[in-house]
Amino acid sequence: MKSRAFGNTDLTVTPFGLGLAALGRPGYINLGHAADLDQDYSIKEMQARAFKVLDTAWEAGIRYFDAARSYGRAEEFLGNWLRARNISSTEVTIGSKWGYTYTADWQVDADVHEVKEHSLAVLQRQIKETRANLGDYLDLYQIHSATQASGVLENQAVLLALACLRDAGLKIGLSLSGEGQAATLVQALEIEFDGRPLFASVQATWNLLERSAGETLAAAHDAGLGVIVKEAVANGRLTPRNQRPEFAKKRAVLTEIAQELDTTIDALALAAVLAQPWVDVVLSGVATTEHLASNLKALDINWNAELEDRLSGLVETPKEYWGIRSELDWN
Numbered sequence: 001m002k003s004r005a006f007g008n009t010d011l012t013v014t015p016f017g018l019g020l021a022a023l024g025r026p027g028y029i030n031l032g033h034a035a036d037l038d039q040d041y042s043i044k045e046m047q048a049r050a051f052k053v054l055d056t057a058w059e060a061g062i063r064y065f066d067a068a069r070s071y072g073r074a075e076e077f078l079g080n081w082l083r084a085r086n087i088s089s090t091e092v093t094i095g096s097k098w099g100y101t102y103t104a105d106w107q108v109d110a111d112v113h114e115v116k117e118h119s120l121a122v123l124q125r126q127i128k129e130t131r132a133n134l135g136d137y138l139d140l141y142q143i144h145s146a147t148q149a150s151g152v153l154e155n156q157a158v159l160l161a162l163a164c165l166r167d168a169g170l171k172i173g174l175s176l177s178g179e180g181q182a183a184t185l186v187q188a189l190e191i192e193f194d195g196r197p198l199f200a201s202v203q204a205t206w207n208l209l210e211r212s213a214g215e216t217l218a219a220a221h222d223a224g225l226g227v228i229v230k231e232a233v234a235n236g237r238l239t240p241r242n243q244r245p246e247f248a249k250k251r252a253v254l255t256e257i258a259q260e261l262d263t264t265i266d267a268l269a270l271a272a273v274l275a276q277p278w279v280d281v282v283l284s285g286v287a288t289t290e291h292l293a294s295n296l297k298a299l300d301i302n303w304n305a306e307l308e309d310r311l312s313g314l315v316e317t318p319k320e321y322w323g324i325r326s327e328l329d330w331n
């Protein structure tokens, strides 16, 4: 997989990245997550599973890896893997996120899995925790799910602390979430310190069902930000696993085209993301090597106007998309 520049930064990334949201903790919202983990939640087994997927990603040429404080032991597993494989920090680009605290205590049926707080105290605590796990491997530190409601983009103390981390060599980014992704990004693009943009990258949801942030992400890319796309298969809804009756019509369209192209539904959805000129990295969020192999078939698909036309009808309103996402069970 060919490396490419990441926005105006001196970092390089690959078209595919691997996200560890489903690999670092027993519980997550993705469809069928529990089945993937064979309900074996021993830390030893979870780390071994993560190492297997990380090794397969590395062999496939993936060189961007995405973690977060709230993904349970994802940072720890990623750090242990990088050291165990003697990977030099110059060979890989590592991103993590702060702002959500993991509260599930390794339980799948926890009442509260994560708590969001974009405060200076949380930033100062979590950067130490992230450094303890990832050390000098850490390249990019992102606000986790910044929204206008969280107020973080008006919190001068936090923004100043992020500017200090920037000046100390870390790239600062933000991830977005919800119906207001575009509006939050517009606000973030205006934030500067010492005449330089604070944010070097943005991570956002964009897929065949939720395209609403596309224009603003293109503007961010033009402004020199690195753009990372998450939830490219809509937490499993754009995969063969989505057998929901209300999705049958859309699944039929996806299945027909996937069969014509001798590929998979998830690869088709990921190819749509890779085809956007403003995308630097699309994250695969898999927990199994089989699903990673299926995702990577997207690299063999030549996206064209006919595919764009035949799949444009899958789009949902942001209200519908985020409504359905908020109902996905932690499993």
Ligand SMILES: NC(=O)c1ccc[n+]([C@@H]2O[C@H](COP(=O)([O-])OP(=O)(O)OC[C@H]3O[C@@H](n4cnc5c(N)ncnc54)[C@H](OP(=O)(O)O)[C@@H]3O)[C@@H](O)[C@H]2O)c1
Pocket (backbone or CB within 6 Å): 018, 019, 020, 021, 022, 030, 031, 032, 033, 036, 066, 067, 097, 144, 145, 175, 176, 177, 203, 229, 230, 231, 232, 233, 234, 235, 236, 237, 239, 240, 241, 264, 266, 283, 284, 285, 286, 287, 288, 290, 291, 292, 294, 295
């Ligand atoms: N706010 C934020 O900053 C935020 C939010 C969400 C995600 N992210 C980042 O984005 C990454 C990816 O997002 P995501 O995992 O939430 O969503 P996603 O990539 O849209 O969905 C991943 C899910 O799809 C399933 N899947 C993929 N290929 C499949 C196949 N061929 N057959 C069946 N199932 C398949 C995976 O199942 P298996 O688990 O069985 O492989 C996994 O459960 C995360 O790891 C994280 O790094 C960031």
